[in-house]
Amino acid sequence: AQQRILTHNEVNHHPKLILTQKGVAEIKSKLGSIPLFDTSLEEAKAEIDAEIRLGIEVPIPKDLSGGYTHERHKRNFLMMQKAGVLFQILEDDTYAKYVRDMLMAYAKLYPTLPIHPQERSYARGKLFWQALNDSNWLVYTSQAYDCIYDWLSKEERDVLENDLFRPFADYISIGNPQFFNRVHNHSTWGNVAVGMIAVVMDDAELLDRALHGIKDDNLPKGMRDDDGGMIKKEGQKVGFYGNLDEPFSPDGYYTEGPYYQRYAMYPFLIFAQALQNVKPELKIFEYKDGVLLKAVNALLNLTDVNGDFFPINDAQKGMSYYSRELVTCVDIAYYYGGQNPELLDIAQKQNRVSLDDTGLSVAVAIKEGKAKPFVKKSIELRDGQMGDEGAIGILRSDDLELVFKYAAQGLSHGHYDKLSFSLYNAGQEVLQDYGLARYVNIEQKGGGNYLKENTTWAKQTIAHNTLVQNETSHFNGNYETGSQHHSEKYLFDVEDKNLQVVSAIEENAYPGTKIQRTMALIKDADFENPFVLDIVKVNSATSNNYDLPFYYLGQLLQTNFKYETPKTLTQLGDSNGYQHLYKEGFGISDGNNTSFNWMLDNTFYTLTSVTSKGDELVLARIGANDPAFNLRREPAFIIRKKDKKDAIFVSLLETHGSYSPVSELALNAYGQIKNIRVILNDEAYTAIEITSKNNKKWLFAMANNNSSDDGQHQLYINDTTVKWEGPFVFKPIN
């Protein structure tokens, strides 16, 4: 007989999972008086009423994502979840019948289904091509079932549980241990799906399976999934707790990056809410020092000014905190996380709330005028279970946001992009991270799945604004090697908001080569906007070629160097992503600074770089060897230093001026920099001199071996002794 979660005498009353009997009573008492809740409810009602008019369709599974049966089953679970909620709040049987009839159709279909006919996944579902999507279905459908549980007859419940829910939960867990017993956002969905239905059905064994995984999965150690991701590591903790422990850092950063964190946060938080409702003694929101609530804060800080997530690792651009998952996140974080009034600012922008206790509390607080602006500051989000595996460092100053990645590999969705960065101006990408090579759910493009260019291009090092050695990717593009390492933070200092500096070291990407990148975002009255100072210091035991690309967006206006443009375009290299770049232009440095001036969105940009005589300057464009036009034809400027053991790349990026196509006025179209120069670069110190066009000079100097705040330093530069305390200094030297 089934082991119950409830104690002996308790009755299995519903709703209990996300909605509660008490919560529903509270909602009903306030209906019509809380604007944001009322409009969210009206929207859901309008959507579901229209859907009910169209009738129920439960087709035989056939398609990949983007195709009809996939999208239909996906829509079905979203509709059932909302219909269940509407039944609870509005007490209208129409909604309960809709859910029941659809569930009964599924209960009739499910036992007849073979494994899904599409063979692309390492863990195929039955309704969908991946067990992942089957799990999505169960996470939402459990909520619908919970809402109509008491309204159904015992006989109806027996049919649903015996023919549908139990076999469904078993199939995605015991039937697919390689999916269920893993640390991966997909597995989290599987765990939570089983946990949610366990709570509704009051099944202790299933709940235990959800929380702790399958006891004996017989999976071979070192097994991998179809795109090379590790499935099972020796001694790995699995289940919901396993997925909570390992991928989240103490700062709430999720190692796969914000795009997948957004995707994973829904099951994490919705299940946490359920656990808080039925097993408050677990204190799930306090687990690991409140990591689930910190994760919401981390996610919100990983967005640009428009709310778009920074596209770290595999990530489709445009995903944002306006997604339905983030509505849930924000409402739950507000309710369970101490009612932070800044979250109300985001909720206002989202302009809808969850139809439960958490959404009601947000809507009430907004009505009461409690919202305060959510101000994003510079922040370091450490990676790794213990927070000691590098970090994402975000520097913010005025309209600029600089995202610097010195984190761990990021599981199977990670890119080989150690010490890469991207830059945003008022939400516009200026120096981009390419993102992924995928058109999610657009069937025309490979069924909406990962395209092969994701591996051959998007993950490769050359696809990023970071150093490439000898045209190979970091860790030779080997996932297993990459997963064993992470970059090391050297310093992250944003105390002085006019002089924010982050610096990190990578010693494993290319064995024998040490790379230290230091990025400063400096605000000075002599410059119209804050500028970026970028120092990449390379030391190697062997001679190598080094490439440093800048994936600028916009229209090239002017360079201060001569370049040839070839008559025919050929690929820049043979492999590791280079085969996807065309060589559009080629110049050689005369030893002076290289200046690269462009325009984007009616703003001007100038990148000034220290180059040595003979350094190669490549103008490249993405798109070679792209037979299906999967890649965007976007440009890059690459600085190449050849046959060097040690090298230093120093660049200064200015944002300046404006252009109006209406007034046709160009203001401040040129940068302010006359010259930058490396004064000193040795094992202990690096010093850069910056000269502006009006002949002001500044010194940026740093200690390379002592990041302590109270270290005392001095250098003898230009016949003067410069002294400072702490790891770096920036000062005028005229």
Place this chain on the structure above:
Amino acid sequence: AQQRILTHNEVNHHPKLILTQKGVAEIKSKLGSIPLFDTSLEEAKAEIDAEIRLGIEVPIPKDLSGGYTHERHKRNFLMMQKAGVLFQILEDDTYAKYVRDMLMAYAKLYPTLPIHPQERSYARGKLFWQALNDSNWLVYTSQAYDCIYDWLSKEERDVLENDLFRPFADYISIGNPQFFNRVHNHSTWGNVAVGMIAVVMDDAELLDRALHGIKDDNLPKGMRDDDGGMIKKEGQKVGFYGNLDEPFSPDGYYTEGPYYQRYAMYPFLIFAQALQNVKPELKIFEYKDGVLLKAVNALLNLTDVNGDFFPINDAQKGMSYYSRELVTCVDIAYYYGGQNPELLDIAQKQNRVSLDDTGLSVAVAIKEGKAKPFVKKSIELRDGQMGDEGAIGILRSDDLELVFKYAAQGLSHGHYDKLSFSLYNAGQEVLQDYGLARYVNIEQKGGGNYLKENTTWAKQTIAHNTLVQNETSHFNGNYETGSQHHSEKYLFDVEDKNLQVVSAIEENAYPGTKIQRTMALIKDADFENPFVLDIVKVNSATSNNYDLPFYYLGQLLQTNFKYETPKTLTQLGDSNGYQHLYKEGFGISDGNNTSFNWMLDNTFYTLTSVTSKGDELVLARIGANDPAFNLRREPAFIIRKKDKKDAIFVSLLETHGSYSPVSELALNAYGQIKNIRVILNDEAYTAIEITSKNNKKWLFAMANNNSSDDGQHQLYINDTTVKWEGPFVFKPIN
């Protein structure tokens, strides 16, 4: 002695040019009570007060546009004009002194100036590199002078008139007859500059020169400017009236296109306002059936939903009805053109008004709530002095705007683009006209002037969505030949807003070849949005290769044909613009329809085309032979029919569905068309059958030799007789 404009006894009171004594009194009486006027005044005051604090600078002329001295002198005249107005309205001597001091500085500098050192123009100025810009200066400065005229002493006026204004007016007219005595927007500025200062100084001879040109200019007939534009045609009428007669059609379309019309409208209208003030007997606003007022209406209709002008001929994208010139246009058109309340809608969007009688009247009417929505409808704007030289036909339906050009050459800024079109969806270009190859006032790009790629690319036929024969441009790219011809309208019928059709014929672009293009914008309940049907019918005496390009913007998703992508990119052809295209992909039709599906701005598009076995399908990209990166790397899809005398290109463009990167839902990502087929195509009739995926069929048929509305037609098609009245029919045939 100077001949006066005023009669013997009249005193030369000021202001009289744009502001009038009566008008100023009216403005003063209403100050503080008319919001839009008050804020416009405050903005001007804030701008001028800041400028006065910075002090006066009148540098020695040196730079091209974009450079310091150019921009400084340009800013000076704009500032003086506003300061003059502020002096009149606010009666604060500060503004008069500012204007006087600056004018005196110019009076001191001007006599010392040689011709401008930059040698690029065929008519160099003294303050600026072109006499054009000197004329701009005088048009604005005359207004400033008028405002402080009475406040100055006789001695001061004598200095200004003798040392500055008279020599200035003479230099841009008698000193540059090749500029002044011409029909061209530049010349209009010259004429008006002389006319404006004539009115202020009360000089009848100068006014006559402005209105009718220089009597004997000794210019050789057939002379050309530095970019090939014709200067003097035999027997040409010149001066202000000459420029009013020839380039404007009876519909108010200006043959150079809206970008230059916008530029020319300011001098046309501001001088018309002056003439109305001082010589109302000329009835200038009634001249040529009110063409100046019709021109404002034409201009506003030549904008997309955002107010951006369609980039016809040489035109920089982004110029819009928010420009300062259009503020003047709208206010003058409202005041002198019968107070059309729809103009107030545009004025509200512009959110500022002219600081004179016209602006006051607009602001008062807006305050009184008189504004009505400016609704842009489908419209044909005829070209040519008599309106018989073709036209621009604009079809509008829901969010779609189709711009079809079957006009005359468009003077020296014209492109070789007979029967070309562009398509907009909600203000977004979908099938683009490239525009010009120039970065106006961006000094980094060739001083902000026309780039050589404007000639080698932007003007060429292959740069447009129209038919190219044998890889040559229309009229062999010869301006003189092109100027002798225009396309012929066949029909323009927008009576049925669900079936709007325009058709035109070009017989001169390629001698011996007749091209008829018919474009229909059809709204039918079976389609999500209106669709475009495009029929290009070609008949030639000789065998030729025909290319029909579609410059789509966005991301290619899927084609139904196979194509090869070359390993190295080479140019598509050798000349006539083909040298600027890379061949990125190449396929050959198997004789079935060709389907081309792409995404732009989260909307899907599908172009379905009838192709014959062996037709070549080229995926091209702009950017070859572009050594300074002057061109945008944008794509095209080209259908090529080889070695044919007669040919017909039939394409159907659908706009459909949507994608959200936030919900990741793709809706209606595929087109509805299963097949299109040419049923009949002979000298007399063309008939197309359209079949949708749900097997509905429609017939579009047209008579090729009878565009009369009451022509009776019948065809025997698919065992049925189809009868209709008028030139075309569209109907279901299931």
